[in-house]
Amino acid sequence: MADRTSVDAHLARVLALLAPLRSRADELVPLPEALGRVTAADLVSPIDLPPFRNSQMDGFAVRAADVASAPVSLPIAGEVAAAPGTPAALRPGTAVRIMTGAPVPEGADAIVPVEDALTTNESVSIARSRTVGEYVREAGSDLPAGSVVVPTGVRLASRHLGALAASGLASVPVRSRVRVAVLSTGSELVAPGSPLGPGQIPDANGVALAAAVRSAGAEVVLEGRVTDTAAELEALLEAALAVGADLVLTSGGVSMGEHEVVRELLEPHGAVVDVLAMQPGGPQALATWNGVPVVCFPGNPVSSQLSFEIFVAPSLRELAGLPAPVREPRVLESGLRSIAGRRQFLRGRRTRGGGVTTVAGPGSHLVAALAASDVLIVIPEDVVELGAGDSVETWEL
Amino acid sequence: MADRTSVDAHLARVLALLAPLRSRADELVPLPEALGRVTAADLVSPIDLPPFRNSQMDGFAVRAADVASAPVSLPIAGEVAAAPGTPAALRPGTAVRIMTGAPVPEGADAIVPVEDALTTNESVSIARSRTVGEYVREAGSDLPAGSVVVPTGVRLASRHLGALAASGLASVPVRSRVRVAVLSTGSELVAPGSPLGPGQIPDANGVALAAAVRSAGAEVVLEGRVTDTAAELEALLEAALAVGADLVLTSGGVSMGEHEVVRELLEPHGAVVDVLAMQPGGPQALATWNGVPVVCFPGNPVSSQLSFEIFVAPSLRELAGLPAPVREPRVLESGLRSIAGRRQFLRGRRTRGGGVTTVAGPGSHLVAALAASDVLIVIPEDVVELGAGDSVETWEL
Structure with missing residues (x-):
């Protein structure tokens, strides 16, 4: 098998693909709706604060x-x-x-x-x-008229809205939220809560990725699900563009088997399809559809959720003015083994005193175990064994 | 002047007043809308995860x-x-x-x-x-049917929604959000953005407190503004109850001057009105209106915002399953003085290397300075002077 692409190389490609998101439009929103939005300009008070003596x-x-x-x-x-x-x-x-x-x-x-x-x-x-x-x-003793009350690039909290209201501003220019479409592929998928026939499973990726997109400060403009049929996927991609998606995320259909609908549709349009040196989440693809970036995750629900956290969430959080995810070293409670040449993302729980313990195994189908975790444990490619007391990098979920 | 009530004693009274919020009703919400809500029961998967081999x-x-x-x-x-x-x-x-x-x-x-x-x-x-x-x-190797997939009391993140979706759950029982009414009082107030006549100022408290309530994980069910007229305030309180408010917050009308509309209306109904040993935010009141708790802040916009952070935000955050606010010691960059017998809440900014510096003075009208701050610096009642290099408690805003 050919050499696998490194996580870092794929991340660099994703960042390049998402670069156009930085130049999206601004919008003017009423002040009471601006909580959590990022200012698109230096906001100037037209009046003295306080306005009179x-x-x-x-x-x-x-x-x-x-x-x-x-x-x-x-x-x-x-x-x-x-x-x-x-x-x-x-x-x-x-x-x-x-x-x-x-x-x-x-x-x-x-x-x-x-x-x-x-x-x-x-x-x-x-x-x-x-x-x-x-x-x-004195009038203007807090801030003279014409001064910047909140600078550009600030994620607006209640205290900023208070100062903007005191300045008599009824609406403020903010960066538009990144508009994301979340598409699940897989003939075996049904809506969560629908009765399951043989071979069918509830679509966990759609709900989980849509929620993860919102948690990263972006907006979900379309959530859809298709069977492994290229024409269906194409129609859904067109629907995503029609509602103004800035970014499309897909899950499923990118691995090495048959019926890989994302590959089938997007490879002829120049998609990069690759197997990464990581576990879980090896198969990944990147494409554009009429100029809109499409980031394609594997279908296993743990793989797709972790791929989002690794490759997309940091960019969306930054664009939304949210703090970077917490990544810190912790001490392993017990030893573990890892595969040479793969960056491994294990699920873990923090323990008292700065420790961390693994939760279940590395399987990419262990959605309940992921739910029971609160960190990812990141094992570098060149590490195959760690002992209790060794330090590992953890990413807060 | 009579002895002032301590911040801690007032906080204890607020916590007692808010205790009924703990027994509010649960609700059933569709899974895609459950992000950030707190589970009201142990959520059990009706199916094996995975459902088949x-x-x-x-x-x-x-x-x-x-x-x-x-x-x-x-x-x-x-x-x-x-x-x-x-x-x-x-x-x-x-x-x-x-x-x-x-x-x-x-x-x-x-x-x-x-x-x-x-x-x-x-x-x-x-x-x-x-x-x-x-x-x-194997079927059930992640989680056997009948097992708890997410326990009670968990604030739902995307990974929890993923596991609940995989379990085939279409809706989940969650704690209802605390429903809050935010009422501003003051004849001098106009809506932010309205033209200002002589003696008028924009109402900063309504916007700021409503946003702070939302940031603390609660819901704003009514935001209103009245002049210093008891009948107007009474009508607005009734309106708040009519829309099902669990909690009413007021600003203004509780100090020692004339035209103190909150005192005028609520004192005959048994409100506790008090001057606290704190700066800013001395005058405060507590009441109930037909059994609903009413927490009354002073009208100065810095006082009302800080009073919310001190007395109400921690409870709302806890009820919403949000982490407690970050409170940590930091080193003063330069010395300061404080008033004996007052707990002082100064506005500050964090500096590199764990330090903190004050932003502007202690004035309760300095809304722009508050917006430029990222922490409160808390000076205990018995401290009157601190030097550069001394450690102070800071509260993240």
Whole structure:
């Protein structure tokens, strides 16, 4: 058998194939829907933050000069609430009751907190002097109008939306989500929950890959299933393009047997079909369909899910502004063997104290064991045996 | 002034108020919509995984006894694809071409991979003997029918959905999302993006708190805004209950000034209104409205957002099966002062090498500075001064 292609070489090809996803369009979304989206421009506040000079405390607005010789008593000349309207200017020698957030009247330059003021009838006793500007929030003191409130490339969290709302922005430009079509191939597949006849199995790949695409911050625009018939697959690919898919993922139909529908349809169109030096997930293919990248995974459900994590998820996460997946060394609880010349992705569970233990065997059909795992254990190509206490790379699922 | 209530004492009261959220109803959701939901029961597979005995490889199904004296040549008696139907039993002394995932014919007990087989006309040459069961996946070898495929209390990721789909489950019981109403109070507030008159500001709290609720894994069932008028607030609370809110969050109207609409409406109904020993976010209140918990934050946008993170987000995250927020010590890049008797929550940014630096000052109106932060720096009540190089607790935003 010919030399197998390395995981790294295939990953490089996938990254090249997905490069056009970086230049997809931006869109304008209403602020309340922008949570988790990535800003497509430096977002500038058109207004000062805060928009006007206001009080930091419930208390009394005064002129600092009028309380310089404290203790003093000033007549209370009115009240300013946090409410629409412009308050009257402060007459020298008076105080105005003021609420937190209310506009500071012209002429006032300090706030005496209510805790420090003794109110008697229509006057207020102020025990000590105040500096100019005390408890006054100046307009623009958080951010001046015209400044960047959230820069480009930021994944919007609630605190960003708060600042954008305070800036009076009703909608914001964000990167569009990558639009992905997920296609399952296999005559043996039925929809999960449908009765199973002999030789039939529920399609686990469609549900799992669609969910994995969403978890990676992209959008599923089509999920479909075809038998091992090239014309059916072609029609589904066309449907994916018709709904504007930026990327198509297929599962099944790429191995060395008969009835390999993905190979049958795509090889004549220049697909690269290959067997990788990895376990699980050896057979893989890459193609384009009318310019749209098509990444083809094997049909075994563990193989397809792991292939997505290895080759596609990191790119989608990066494009969605999500943090890179956690990859860290852990200590094996017990020894294991691996196949020379294959990068092995075993399923594992983290243990207390930074350890990791394998879950079931390497079989690519062990979907329940995958569900019971929380990490992948990555064994390099040149390692055939590891002992308890050896360090291995783990990828958080 | 009376002694302030400690942050810990208030947190304990909030946790008691939110306790009924733990007993909310379950719901049944279609599998493709269950991503990120928390299982409400041990989910049992009604079928074996895999459901039938099938081939692990593309190759030939044989009887191990027939290849015991390999090298041997066997006539090819047919082919089994991964497709609906029951294959004919294997006649002794023959081989059947078989695809990965296809049912293994009765009588066959080993698979010879295509790579190890030399095909000539209508026969296959097999170079070496095979053990019974080699490359055969037995029914139930991943999980026997009747076993738990995903236990209760698990936040469903794509790999769980894959195993549930493989088990033929079309829908699953999950915990219902906590249904939250977010109410902003303040006569000075307008919808973000509306023109601002004198004394008006955009309502940042509604957008920010609604997004924070969603980030904590809960659902926003109503978002509303009222002026400082008790009858308006009462109508909005009734509207929140009418749409089935499990929890109501309010901002504004709880401080010591005039026009404190939340106090005005809720204190006669037994609300606890308090000033906490914290900065920002001193004034806080707790109530119930017809049995539904109401958590009331101050109106300053930084105060309300931080109060949500401190008092409510951890509970919502736990109920949604999300990991606890990251809280870790970091080293201060430069010194700072804090107020005796207040737990201070400063905004900070992480620096290389595990450090942290403050962002702007402690003002509760600094929404742009909050947006530019990625952690809170927590200064205990009894600390008034820290130097560069001192360790502080940080909370990831």
